[in-house]
Amino acid sequence: MQLFQYHRPTDIKEALSLFQKNEGAQYIAGATNLLDLMKKNITTPAHLIDINRLPLRNITSDAAGLTIGALALNSDVAEHETVVSEYQLISQALLQGASPQLRNMATVGGNLLQRTRCPYFYDTAFPCNKRTPNSGCGAKDGMNRGAAIFGASEACVATHPSDLCVALAALDAQVIVQSGKGERRIAFSDFHRLPGDTPEQDTVLQRGELITGVFVPANPFQRFAHYLKIRDRASYAFALVSVAVAYRVDNNEVIQDARIALGGVAHKPWRASEAEAFLKGKNNTEAVFRQAAALALISAKPLKHNAFKVKMAENAIIHALNNTI
Numbered sequence: 414m415q416l417f418q419y420h421r422p423t424d425i426k427e428a429l430s431l432f433q434k435n436e437g438a439q440y441i442a443g444a445t446n447l448l449d450l451m452k453k454n455i456t457t458p459a460h461l462i463d464i465n466r467l468p469l470r471n472i473t474s475d476a477a478g479l480t481i482g483a484l485a486l487n488s489d490v491a492e493h494e495t496v497v498s499e500y501q502l503i504s505q506a507l508l509q510g511a512s513p514q515l516r517n518m519a520t521v522g523g524n525l526l527q528r529t530r531c532p533y534f535y536d537t538a539f540p541c542n543k544r545t546p547n548s549g550c551g552a553k554d555g556m557n558r559g560a561a562i563f564g565a566s567e568a569c570v571a572t573h574p575s576d577l578c579v580a581l582a583a584l585d586a587q588v589i590v591q592s593g594k595g596e597r598r599i600a601f602s603d604f605h606r607l608p609g610d611t612p613e614q615d616t617v618l619q620r621g622e623l624i625t626g627v628f629v630p631a632n633p634f635q636r637f638a639h640y641l642k643i644r645d646r647a648s649y650a651f652a653l654v655s656v657a658v659a660y661r662v663d664n665n666e667v668i669q670d671a672r673i674a675l676g677g678v679a680h681k682p683w684r685a686s687e688a689e690a691f692l693k694g695k696n697n698t699e700a701v702f703r704q705a706a707a708l709a710l711i712s713a714k715p716l717k718h719n720a721f722k723v724k725m726a727e728n729a730i731i732h733a734l735n736n737t738i
């Protein structure tokens with residue numbers, strides 16, 4: 414691990430200013446991802462700005478929606494009374510991530526910014542454009558079982574590993590960020606990027622911007638919603654494929670609005686927009702769900718070792734939707 418200077422600001426202004434003043438600065442929250450990356454010399458910040466003293470742990474709700482502070486712990490969010498009763502997708506997704514010990518350390522802001530679990534990113538003996546720009550992609554023609562089936566590029570086939578982010582994508586959340594210029598809100602679907610030629614950039618965050626929270630609009634989908642994660646073992650494993658489904662129906666059981674977001678299949682949580690559009694105006698029956706699931710996978714582009722994800726994702730969507738009825 415490389416030497417670094419450690420800072421512990423007590424307010425947001427100080428944290429932002431420390432970042433701007435110090436070249437090679439990086440925020441650290443629960444440290445469950447960043448510390449591993451530092452130990453492996455994948456990330457080598459010269460200045461570490463520990464944000465744990467900032468007042469960003471609150472979880473609040475009103476008629477407009479739910480606001481989760483960036484430092485709220487994954488475990489606290491998963492068990493929060495309002496989250497459980499009104500935003501079950503979030504709770505379900507969090508509880509299927511990592512382990513209780515990790516969830517007790519991991520923060521919401523850090524979860525959004527955790528790096529890919531592509532093995533080529535973690536193994537410095539191999540090229541990886543995400544780790545070292547212009548070094549090549551070891552996964553594209555290598556062992557790519559866990560790689561993306563949507564939105565990949567010649568430069569990168571990595572996937573985003575978060576469970577929480579799949580639920581937040583389905584619920585059209587917003588990421589609240591703060592910089593010296595003030596606050597801005599980023600629609601969740603715009604927050605994470607596809608890799609293109611610059612896979613080293615996971616998100617649209619600008620240098621030094623601090624995530625202060627996540628806003629989730631009041632959820633009309635609580636009655637019909639389910640998060641399903643498929644992984645190699647039952648706990649403590651990242652998703653091969655995951656899916657968050659949510660929809661609402663009118664008095665005649667006709668679907669008025671639907672959301673399907675997939676995890677483990679792209680460089681960002683992947684919204685199945687065509688399938689969502691198809692569901693509108695239909696009844697919530699298994700036959701309809703099967704058609705929607707087939708549509709969701711129509712543009713998938715698997716690599717040599719991950720074609721199984723296409724059928725797996727299709728079945729996961731059907732299974733998750735069936736679970737709602």
Ligand SMILES: Cc1cc2nc3c(=O)[nH]c(=O)nc-3n(C[C@H](O)[C@H](O)[C@H](O)COP(=O)(O)OP(=O)(O)OC[C@H]3O[C@@H](n4cnc5c(N)ncnc54)[C@H](O)[C@@H]3O)c2cc1C
Binds near residue numbers: 443483509575
């Ligand atoms: C063994 C293991 C298994 C796991 N399994 C899963 C799983 O199944 N599903 C899942 O979703 N996750 C899983 N995780 C990932 C875990 O959820 C993340 O590591 C965690 O959420 C990151 O949060 P953190 O607070 O520890 O972030 P840190 O490690 O402190 O930081 C991560 C990144 O976020 C940045 N950052 C943190 N907070 C902010 C902020 N407020 N503003 C700007 N930048 C910020 C840091 O600079 C860093 O780049 C697993 C992790 C481990 C180690």
